[in-house]
Amino acid sequence: MDLKLSELTEYTGDGFRTVGSRASDLVRPTLRIGVTGLARAGKTVFLTSLVNNLIDGGRLPFFQPWSEGRILKVYLEPQSDDAIPRFEYETHRDDLFADNPRWPESTRNISQLRLTIEYQPTRLLKRALNRKKLSLEILDYPGEWLLDLPLLNLNYREWSQKTIADARRLDDGTIASEWLSFTKNCNPQDAEDEQLAMKASALFKDYLRNCQHHEIAWSAISPGRFLFPGDYDGSPALTFCPLEISDQDPVRPQSLEAMMTRRFESYKTHLVKPFFRNHFTRLDRQIVLVDAMQGLNGGREVLMQLEDNLTRILNCFRPGYNSWLTSIWRRRIDRILFAATKVDHLHSSQHKELENVLATLVAQSAKRAEGLGTALKTVTLSSFRATREGLSKDREPRPCVIGVPLQGQRIGDQVFDGAKEVAIFPGDIPRFSTQEDFNDPRALPGGTDALRFVQFQPLRTETTQTDSTATLPHVRMDQVMNFLIGDYLT
Numbered sequence: 392m393d394l395k396l397s398e399l400t401e402y403t404g405d406g407f408r409t410v411g412s413r414a415s416d417l418v419r420p421t422l423r424i425g426v427t428g429l430a431r432a433g434k435t436v437f438l439t440s441l442v443n444n445l446i447d448g449g450r451l452p453f454f455q456p457w458s459e460g461r462i463l464k465v466y467l468e469p470q471s472d473d474a475i476p477r478f479e480y481e482t483h484r485d486d487l488f489a490d491n492p493r494w495p496e497s498t499r500n501i502s503q504l505r506l507t508i509e510y511q512p513t514r515l516l517k518r519a520l521n522r523k524k525l526s527l528e529i530l531d532y533p534g535e536w537l538l539d540l541p542l543l544n545l546n547y548r549e550w551s552q553k554t555i556a557d558a559r560r561l562d563d564g565t566i567a568s569e570w571l572s573f574t575k576n577c578n579p580q581d582a583e584d585e586q587l588a589m590k591a592s593a594l595f596k597d598y599l600r601n602c603q604h605h606e607i608a609w610s611a612i613s614p615g616r617f618l619f620p621g622d623y624d625g626s627p628a629l630t631f632c633p634l635e636i637s638d639q640d641p642v643r644p645q646s647l648e649a650m651m652t653r654r655f656e657s658y659k660t661h662l663v664k665p666f667f668r669n670h671f672t673r674l675d676r677q678i679v680l681v682d683a684m685q686g687l688n689g690g691r692e693v694l695m696q697l698e699d700n701l702t703r704i705l706n707c708f709r710p711g712y713n714s715w716l717t718s719i720w721r722r723r724i725d726r727i728l729f730a731a732t733k734v735d736h737l738h739s740s741q742h743k744e745l746e747n748v749l750a751t752l753v754a755q756s757a758k759r760a761e762g763l764g765t766a767l768k769t770v771t772l773s774s775f776r777a778t779r780e781g782l783s784k785d786r787e788p789r790p791c792v793i794g795v796p797l798q799g800q801r802i803g804d805q806v807f808d809g810a811k812e813v814a815i816f817p818g819d820i821p822r823f824s825t826q827e828d829f830n831d832p833r834a835l836p837g838g839t840d841a842l843r844f845v846q847f848q849p850l851r852t853e854t855t856q857t858d859s860t861a862t863l864p865h866v867r868m869d870q871v872m873n874f875l876i877g878d879y880l881t
């Protein structure tokens with residue numbers, strides 16, 4: 392690819408809609424931003440850092456309204472939507488700022504936060520009394536929920552056949568075999584049986600759980616709510632699974648298949664559609680967080696899976712991709728930012744290479760998005776920098792990152808104890824230019840030449856002496872803010 396994705400698409404249709412053009416927003420403009428990503432991509436830390444750096448005034452030189460001194464005050468507001476849990480900002484912030492800082496627990500549910508930004512508009516800079524307000528509504532939701540969209544185009548039989556075929560392909564004799572051999576003995580034509588449905592569904596969930604811990608299949612988890620059911624835990628809408636069904640057989644009333652079909656349709660009606668209707672279609676902008684280093688760690692298969700999932704995620708934003716979604720869309724998402732997170736795992740001399748990997752991962756989807764009035768951009772960021780940079784003590788010193796790897800993390804035979812600081816050179820990020828390069832073993836070597844990323848312990852952050860506020864040190868959060876919010880504050 393000659394052009395980087397960011398160069399290629401930065402101007403496609405940007406400025407499609409400005410805040411001033413929306414009559415309903417004239418009184419108190421509201422900007423709704425979605426934050427998503429697959430499991431452990433870094434959503435909770437990202438949102439905590441975004442809010443903390445906005446409210447308590449972090450270092451944000453590339454957030455233009457900030458560097459121009461026009462941001463007057465930022466504060467949290469009560470939520471506008473009574474039906475969504477509030478993002479537990481204070482808890483996550485306190486954990487990260489503790490004397491022994493901790494990363495947040497896995498969240499895996501939807502949550503929301505509302506802020507107000509008071510600012511001086513550019514044109515009236517000289518009039519000190521003039522201040523404007525922008526409401527910022529941020530919705531944090533699991534990327535797996537987006538992967539459920541294609542279910543709307545499938546009936547139960549189609550979904551069963553596809554899911555069983557995927558499981559057979561992914562199964563290495565361990566992850567799906569118990570569930571597959573159980574379903575083999577279930578006759579879809581038999582009378583419906585609650586106990587049987589519960590057992591089969593539990594085994595199917597075990598398979599999905601195995602997928603999560605299995606490097607090759609970790610991203611194949613669908614239906615997206617099965618492992619993190621929330622309020623629907625134990626309900627019939629989450630107690631079904633695919634069955635081996637022959638196309639020749641009719642669907643018998645009161646049969647096991649009829650029961651599973653009903654529940655599959657309930658899942659779509661009660662869980663998938665309301666999310667898209669009530670939340671997704673109200674968003675103005677979206678950031679998709681990607682743990683590209685986990686992909687690189689996992690090798691070719693995992694990278695290809697990641698690419699496939701990112702394509703499926705981006706498809707959800709393409710008007711016309713799903714007719715039901717298109718029919719209920721209220722507003723168009725005009726900017727999507729793909730961000731490779733945790734870039735502090737890498738020395739800054741390699742950040743551009745990581746961005747290139749991300750651009751390659753989303754290149755196909757970006758091409759399809761061209762001309763749709765959506766600006767796509769890629770960036771690498773760290774929400775909370777947990778390392779510093781240095782040089783290795785080798786005869787030929789190499790740029791490395793220095794930090795405390797989390798207890799139990801390993802590189803080869805070396806297992807880290809969670810206490811000792813070490814310098815790590817994770818390897819050279821490969822230079823991909825097309826997705827075909829993922830297949831090149833020289834580009835993504837395995838064995839002792841494989842890339843080695845480990846998770847780090849968060850660092851202790853000092854508070855200021857004057858007002859005891861503190862902000863999380865970050866990488867490029869200000870550029871993210873500028874892309875997602877900057878033009879709303881002119």
Ligand SMILES: Nc1nc2c(ncn2[C@@H]2O[C@H](COP(=O)(O)OP(=O)(O)OP(=O)(O)O)[C@@H](O)[C@H]2O)c(=O)[nH]1
Nearest residue numbers: 430431432433434435436494497498499773774775
């Ligand atoms: N070094 C570093 N690690 C990070 C950063 N952001 C996230 N992490 C690591 O990634 C893990 C997951 O981050 P979360 O923000 O909890 O990810 P999430 O997407 O909310 O995860 P789920 O809620 O499980 O879906 C953390 O526990 C950290 O180990 C970062 O900026 N730097």
Ligand SMILES: [Mg+2]
Nearest residue numbers: 435497498499
């Ligand atoms: Mg989370």
